[in-house]
Amino acid sequence: MKKIKHLLDLKNTPEEWIEEVFKVATSFKEVLTRPLKKVPALRGKTVVNLFFEPSTRTRISFEMAAKFLSADVINFSTSVSSIQKGESLLDTLRNIESLSADIVVVRDSSPGTPYILSKYTQASVVNAGDGTHSHPTQALLDMFTVKQKKGRLEGLKVLIVGDILHSRVARSNIEGFTKFGAQVSVCGPANLIPFYISDWKVKVYYDFDQALEDKDVIIMLRIQRERQNTGYIPSLREYRYLYSLNKERFHRLKKDTLIMHPGPVNWDIEISSKIKPYVHPLILEQVNNGLAIRMAVLYLLSQG
Ligand code: CP
Numbered sequence: 001m002k003k004i005k006h007l008l009d010l011k012n013t014p015e016e017w018i019e020e021v022f023k024v025a026t027s028f029k030e031v032l033t034r035p036l037k038k039v040p041a042l043r044g045k046t047v048v049n050l051f052f053e054p055s056t057r058t059r060i061s062f063e064m065a066a067k068f069l070s071a072d073v074i075n076f077s078t079s080v081s082s083i084q085k086g087e088s089l090l091d092t093l094r095n096i097e098s099l100s101a102d103i104v105v106v107r108d109s110s111p112g113t114p115y116i117l118s119k120y121t122q123a124s125v126v127n128a129g130d131g132t133h134s135h136p137t138q139a140l141l142d143m144f145t146v147k148q149k150k151g152r153l154e155g156l157k158v159l160i161v162g163d164i165l166h167s168r169v170a171r172s173n174i175e176g177f178t179k180f181g182a183q184v185s186v187c188g189p190a191n192l193i194p195f196y197i198s199d200w201k202v203k204v205y206y207d208f209d210q211a212l213e214d215k216d217v218i219i220m221l222r223i224q225r226e227r228q229n230t231g232y233i234p235s236l237r238e239y240r241y242l243y244s245l246n247k248e249r250f251h252r253l254k255k256d257t258l259i260m261h262p263g264p265v266n267w268d269i270e271i272s273s274k275i276k277p278y279v280h281p282l283i284l285e286q287v288n289n290g291l292a293i294r295m296a297v298l299y300l301l302s303q304g
Contacts (some may be wrong), residue, residue: 003304006118006125007297008136017300019178021146024296025289031068031294040070043137045102050076050093051128052108057263057287058128058137062105065294073261074101077099084239089113090120097121103301106130118254124211124301129248132166137297138262139172143180145282146217147287149258154181158290161243162221162270188221188243189213189290191232193238208243217258220245220270244271245279260286287290 011016022147031039059075066073075097087095089108090222096104106114111133118125129135132143134145147153158177164170164186177184178201186193187205197204205211212218223239231241245259249270255261259271259279263286267273 004301005300005304006114006127007136008125008127010064010119010136010172010179011295012141013136015179018140018143018179020300021140021293021296024149024299025144025292028068028295028299029073029289029292031295032061032193032288038070039067039068042066042069042302045073045302046100047103047298048074048076048096048123049103049128050096050106050108051127052089052106052113055107055128057290058107058135059209060291061287061294062126062128062298065291065298066103068291069295071103071296071298076299083236089117093117093121097123103298124304126297126301129168132256133168133169135168135262136176137174137290137294138169139176140297141286141293142169142173142219142260143176145260145286146258149282150216153177156182156216157185157214158182158217158219159185159187159205159215160219160221161187161208161245162209163224163232164188164197164221165192165194165222167221169219173219174202178194178202182217183210185215189233189239195290211244212253213248215257217260218245218253218256220259220261221263222264223266223269228245229273241267244268244270244272245275247274250278252273258282 001014001020049062063073065132085204101123105122105128107128109131111131112129114125114127127134127136160170185203187208191205261283
């Protein structure tokens with residue numbers, strides 16, 4: 001298997017490395033069912049979590065993943081760091097590197113931050129979400145969840161619904177699922193579909209009722225109000241009417257369609273709370289799989 005130093009996106013990540021992530025994650029999933037969940041794979045290594053943007057799932061799951069692998073973990077927060085005193089991001093990284101970090105996990109609101117950091121450090125860099133650009137570990141856990149449920153990715157019809165324009169989850173899932181031969185479609189209001197969509201190998205729908213008919217997997221995206229400084233949608237009421245997965249639409253799906261969401265979910269906007277008992281278990285399983293996937297990513301990067 002080709003080893004890699006950094007995980008920045010899925011576009012430039014070899015297929016065989018992703019296959020290895022799935023294989024290792026399957027073993028770690030078994031470890032997570034044991035009463036004692038710790039393995040010594042990263043003993044003596046240091047993982048630094050640099051989160052400059054809010055996160056619940058990704059940050060906690062990277063922290064737990066590193067701890068279960070017996071790494072030393074440092075959680076860096078901008079509110080208590082010298083970034084508040086004007087220290088640059090790069091100088092912050094260099095200082096962290098001087099303290100012998102082996103893997104740096106970065107989330108930032110600016111697209112490209114993990115790429116820049118990876119050029120200036122000896123440590124491995126993992127992109128934990130860079131603005132609207134990329135979120136590779138989310139896509140890996142989504143693909144892993146689908147593979148576990150369906151036994152394959154090739155030939156599956158995957159629909160991603162919502163704010164495609166601002167979604168790093170959509171971009172990474174498009175890169176990942178198409179790499180493995182799935183047929184990916186996107187659906188959303190016209191002004192939340194990027195104009196460069198024609199560069200991607202995806203089918204575009206604007207009508208959710210038309211799009212959902214024959215799909216094997218539907219990934220509902222969160223409406224990102226924090227990134228929408230202008231009125232991309234006339235109202236949440238209209239968005240919900242046209243694009244929410246409600247009870248009526250849910251009953252029209254194939255019986256084995258997987259409904260997924262990266263979280264956090266705005267219930268009654270992206271998905272009706274009336275169908276929460278049916279869809280929430282799989283969304284929580286995605287979070288659980290995220291732990292095994294992040295353990296596998298940290299483990300394989302430490303080998304590279
Ligand atoms: N899915 C996801 O990235 O969630 P967080 O923002 O809570 O990490």
